[in-house]
Amino acid sequence: MKKLLFALLAMGPVALAQHKNPNPGYWQQHADYKMDVKMDVEKFQYSGTQELVYTNNSNDTLRKVFYHLYFNAFQPGSEMDARLTSIADPDKRMVKSFKGADGIEKKQSKISELKPNEIGFLKVNDLKQDGALVKTKVVGTVLEVELAKPILPKSKATFTMKFDGQVPVMVRRAGRNSEEGVALSMTQWYPKMAEFDFEGWHADPYIGREFHGVWGNFDVKLTLDKTYTVGATGYLQNKNEMGHGYEDEGVKVETPKKQKTLTWHFVAPNVHDFAWGADPNFIHDKVMGPNNVELHFFYKNDKEIIENWKKLQPETVKLMDYFNKTIGEYPYKQYSIIQGGDGGMEYAMCTLITGKRSLPSLIGVTAHEFAHMWFQHLLATNESKHEWMDEGFTSFISDFAVNHIMNKENKEDENAMQSAYNNYYYMVKKNGQQPLSTHADRYDDNMNYGISAYSKGAVFISQLAYVIGWEDTFKTLKRFYYDYRFSHPTPNDFKRTAERVSGAVLDWYLVDWTQTVNTIDYGIKDVKVNGAKTKVSLERIGRMPMPIDLLVVYADDSSESFYIPNTLMRYSKPNPFPKINRTELKGWDWAFPTYDFEFDTKGKRVKTVVIDPSQLMADVNQENNSKKM
Numbered sequence: 220m221k222k223l224l225f226a227l228l229a230m231g232p233v234a235l236a237q238h239k240n241p242n243p244g245y246w247q248q249h250a251d252y253k254m255d256v257k258m259d260v261e262k263f264q265y266s267g268t269q270e271l272v273y274t275n276n277s278n279d280t281l282r283k284v285f286y287h288l289y290f291n292a293f294q295p296g297s298e299m300d301a302r303l304t305s306i307a308d309p310d311k312r313m314v315k316s317f318k319g320a321d322g323i324e325k326k327q328s329k330i331s332e333l334k335p336n337e338i339g340f341l342k343v344n345d346l347k348q349d350g351a352l353v354k355t356k357v358v359g360t361v362l363e364v365e366l367a368k369p370i371l372p373k374s375k376a377t378f379t380m381k382f383d384g385q386v387p388v389m390v391r392r393a394g395r396n397s398e399e400g401v402a403l404s405m406t407q408w409y410p411k412m413a414e415f416d417f418e419g420w421h422a423d424p425y426i427g428r429e430f431h432g433v434w435g436n437f438d439v440k441l442t443l444d445k446t447y448t449v450g451a452t453g454y455l456q457n458k459n460e461m462g463h464g465y466e467d468e469g470v471k472v473e474t475p476k477k478q479k480t481l482t483w484h485f486v487a488p489n490v491h492d493f494a495w496g497a498d499p500n501f502i503h504d505k506v507m508g509p510n511n512v513e514l515h516f517f518y519k520n521d522k523e524i525i526e527n528w529k530k531l532q533p534e535t536v537k538l539m540d541y542f543n544k545t546i547g548e549y550p551y552k553q554y555s556i557i558q559g560g561d562g563g564m565e566y567a568m569c570t571l572i573t574g575k576r577s578l579p580s581l582i583g584v585t586a587h588e589f590a591h592m593w594f595q596h597l598l599a600t601n602e603s604k605h606e607w608m609d610e611g612f613t614s615f616i617s618d619f620a621v622n623h624i625m626n627k628e629n630k631e632d633e634n635a636m637q638s639a640y641n642n643y644y645y646m647v648k649k650n651g652q653q654p655l656s657t658h659a660d661r662y663d664d665n666m667n668y669g670i671s672a673y674s675k676g677a678v679f680i681s682q683l684a685y686v687i688g689w690e691d692t693f694k695t696l697k698r699f700y701y702d703y704r705f706s707h708p709t710p711n712d713f714k715r716t717a718e719r720v721s722g723a724v725l726d727w728y729l730v731d732w733t734q735t736v737n738t739i740d741y742g743i744k745d746v747k748v749n750g751a752k753t754k755v756s757l758e759r760i761g762r763m764p765m766p767i768d769l770l771v772v773y774a775d776d777s778s779e780s781f782y783i784p785n786t787l788m789r790y791s792k793p794n795p796f797p798k799i800n801r802t803e804l805k806g807w808d809w810a811f812p813t814y815d816f817e818f819d820t821k822g823k824r825v826k827t828v829v830i831d832p833s834q835l836m837a838d839v840n841q842e843n844n845s846k847k848m
């Protein structure tokens with residue numbers, strides 16, 4: 220008993236933070252990894268062992284399991300390569316542009332040109348389940364495993380393997396020698412168990428995006444040339460032997476001269492991925508954030524960037540404070556911002572970002588990737604299927620955070636979202652949409668994916684503020700985080716949270732906005748003055764229902780507002796403009812394309828009538844939203 224208690228205490232409070240997902244019967248699989256990896260920094264090749272203790276918490280008997288071998292995507296002829304060739308707007312980072320003999324600009328996939336010593340690969344050898352060899356088959360970026368014996372419900376299996384990998388030339392997210400000269404950007408780098416959940420297996424090939432992983436604990440040893448500094452997921456266990464800026468104050472670290480390598484030992488409790496970056500020329504700074512969370516910064520010793528990376532540090536403290544207050548407290552004791560990769564990408568307890576940026580851009584990318592820690596990592600929705608929840612919610616809160624820390628808060632918060640609305644309107648006009656429920660890899664083009672996930676996803680939340688008010692929208696974010704962190708929530712879980720907080724029925728909102736391409740278009744058809752009375756005729760042109768806020772401004776600049784509930788909601792929202800007198804009218808049933816009402820102007824002349832003065836409702840045709848008299 221005492222021993223157990225001691226073991227629990229030693230793990231610290233974070234290890235104990237398990238999910239509290241309130242859905243009846245909710246379960247999730249569990250994977251504890253132990254890896255020991257040696258990296259040859261000259262050849263960019265590595266080899267390692269992996270022990271994976273897998274717990275099947277489902278009611279299914281598993282006869283197969285699947286591992287992701289993400290690095291295999293960086294090979295000529297891979298699905299990622301094929302997609303680059305066939306998509307109309309390939310990611311600029313992944314193609315070379317050149318002028319053909321006909322003078323027309325052509326694009327060539329960078330993957331198609333990789334030589335054998337430049338490709339990425341992951342090879343699994345000697346995979347055993349509880350000591351017995353299993354049958355495996357590599358299909359592109361997925362290893363299909365026929366189990367030696369079934370894994371029964373509520374039982375464990377231990378998988379052991381040896382693996383070899385090669386770090387690809389940087390094409391996307393991970394790789395060697397980034398454009399900014401970071402030697403190792405190690406993300407999606409190890410054989411990773413695919414997630415199995417209430418929907419079954421998610422053994423998606425690596426084509427473009429994104430990720431979904433099994434919650435568990437990671438224990439990772441990385442051995443590489445002693446000159447390299449490593450930033451990674453988790454806590455360094457041997458910091459006072461390693462130095463490189465990790466050591467406690469006053470500790471002197473000396474590595475025997477003859478020793479060529481160092482072994483970094485990281486432990487990460489309750490995460491669903493492990494990433495790292497390393498370079499022999501990293502500066503490593505530590506700053507204390509809120510709640511004694513250590514913020515680590517790793518960046519090249521390059522005089523062009525040092526000043527901005529120093530200035531970024533206090534801003535990151537402010538960002539964290541903002542996220543803690545608006546979403547909920549960050550539960551780990553460390554977060555690292557590592558220069559690397561090809562833009563910005565979020566991982567467990569760390570991010571890899573490019574570092575040669577203006578200060579606003581550096582703060583902006585840090586805000587976005589750091590916010591992902593709450594949405595991509597802690598509220599680990601399936602990013603491939605619900606990309607709009609991950610990227611959209613992250614964009615929403617990070618835009619607010621940047622507004623907040625740049626002291627622009629007084630300029631109406633909703634302005635933070637204006638470009639998201641504009642992008643969405645642009646997409647609707649230009650080439651239509653695909654539903655947000657589209658798998659992230661299967662949008663027609665990258666533009667549609669980007670605007671759908673980031674912009675339309677962000678508008679989902681700011682428009683929710685139109686539907687149930689700002690106060691309940693922010694309460695919903697907090698409650699969602701509190702209830703669903705450390706698990707895999709779904710879109711319905713977010714909707715139910717908003718319903719629990721507000722009391723409104725919101726299924727119509729989730730369905731129309733995320734599972735259809737229905738748009739919102741309400742219009743003012745007519746305004747007629749009839750003695751002391753004025754009659755307003757409204758029409759619903761778009762398919763998607765909404766409640767209506769209507770503002771009436773009089774010639775003397777006084778105003779009043781009218782609220783027409785959407786009857787599907789069985790709800791009345793708080794007055795968004797408490798200083799303006801509001802009259803709640805009879806609800807508008809969706810099936811009626813028009814709605815008329817009459818009001819007494821008390822002798823005043825009506826100057827303008829406006830639908831949704833907040834402009835939080837994403838009405839695709841704004842021209843018919845106001846009428847001047």
Ligand SMILES: [Zn+2]
Nearest residue numbers: 587591610613
């Ligand atoms: Zn993002």
